[in-house]
Amino acid sequence: MSHFLPVVTLDGPAGVGKTTLARRMAENLDLPYLDSGAMFRCLALKLGRDAENLPEGELRAQCAQWTFNLAGRGRKSVLLCNGQAVGDEVRTEHVGMLAARIATVPAVREILRAVQRAIGEKSPLVAEGRDMGTVVFPEARFKFFLDALPEVRAARRLRELEERGENAELADLTEQIRKRDALDRNRAVAPLRPARDACVVDTSRLDIQGVLGVMLHHISLHGGRHALAAGMPSAL
Numbered sequence: 001m002s003h004f005l006p007v008v009t010l011d012g013p014a015g016v017g018k019t020t021l022a023r024r025m026a027e028n029l030d031l032p033y034l035d036s037g038a039m040f041r042c043l044a045l046k047l048g049r050d051a052e053n054l055p056e057g058e059l060r061a062q063c064a065q066w067t068f069n070l071a072g073r074g075r076k077s078v079l080l081c082n083g084q085a086v087g088d089e090v091r092t093e094h095v096g097m098l099a100a101r102i103a104t105v106p107a108v109r110e111i112l113r114a115v116q117r118a119i120g121e122k123s124p125l126v127a128e129g130r131d132m133g134t135v136v137f138p139e140a141r142f143k144f145f146l147d148a149l150p151e152v153r154a155a156r157r158l159r160e161l162e163e164r165g166e167n168a169e170l171a172d173l174t175e176q177i178r179k180r181d182a183l184d185r186n187r188a189v190a191p192l193r194p195a196r197d198a199c200v201v202d203t204s205r206l207d208i209q210g211v212l213g214v215m216l217h218h219i220s221l222h223g224g225r226h227a228l229a230a231g232m233p234s235a236l
């Protein structure tokens with residue numbers, strides 16, 4: 001592929017550490033960071049339960065009320081919905097499940113894909129989600145797919161919750177992760193899978209710093225951050 005966009009994509013299943021890693025990568029490369037899952041979460045929260053069952057026309061009309069923008073870069077990247085920063089209110093497991101459900105609706109994906117493309121065509125970017133490298137930015141310069149077994153991701157989430165003083169059962173977390181994986185991997189439109197040209201990283205035995213190191217090494221082996229400059233032919 002000789003034409004590419006100056007975009008780094010990070011795709012992978014729930015709980016694999018994408019958000020933290022994308023933020024660190026964006027900081028390292030001094031680029032804006034797009035959390036596409038936060039867009040699905042934000043719409044899911046606004047539209048409420050069973051939105052995936054609305055007639056398409058009504059769903060489109062409801063979605064049209066919300067506009068998304070990206071401000072800042074690196075650690076200071078902020079996703080704005082109608083001018084308001086999208087915050088921790090979208091980060092619950094409940095909203096994650098609602099998001100996974102509306103994310104199976106083709107019209108919702110089409111609407112958000114157009115917004116995500118517009119952001120990526122305006123500025124170099126680190127973009128994180130499920131279909132960033134396969135569907136939204138197939139010409140991204142660097143693509144990563146992060147994976148780990150559901151049990152490993154659930155154990156990590158349990159540690160995070162415990163560190164915040166919250167209680168949870170490992171078996172429940174594993175079950176939630178499996179359910180989300182089933183929705184994300186088996187949907188008809190833009191299912192979760194590695195792009196053909198993605199660098200796949202099994203994060204099971206690595207911590208965040210270790211995964212970041214693997215990804216930055218891959219980038220430096222293939223032209224480094226300069227290779228992200230618009231218009232350079234791909235060396236891959």
Ligand code: DC
Binds near residue numbers: 014015040099180
């Ligand atoms: O990454 P996350 O947990 O914030 O994503 C929440 C849900 O949104 C996820 O289960 C599926 C959906 N999603 C998607 O379908 N495509 C994306 N690019 C990002 C998220």
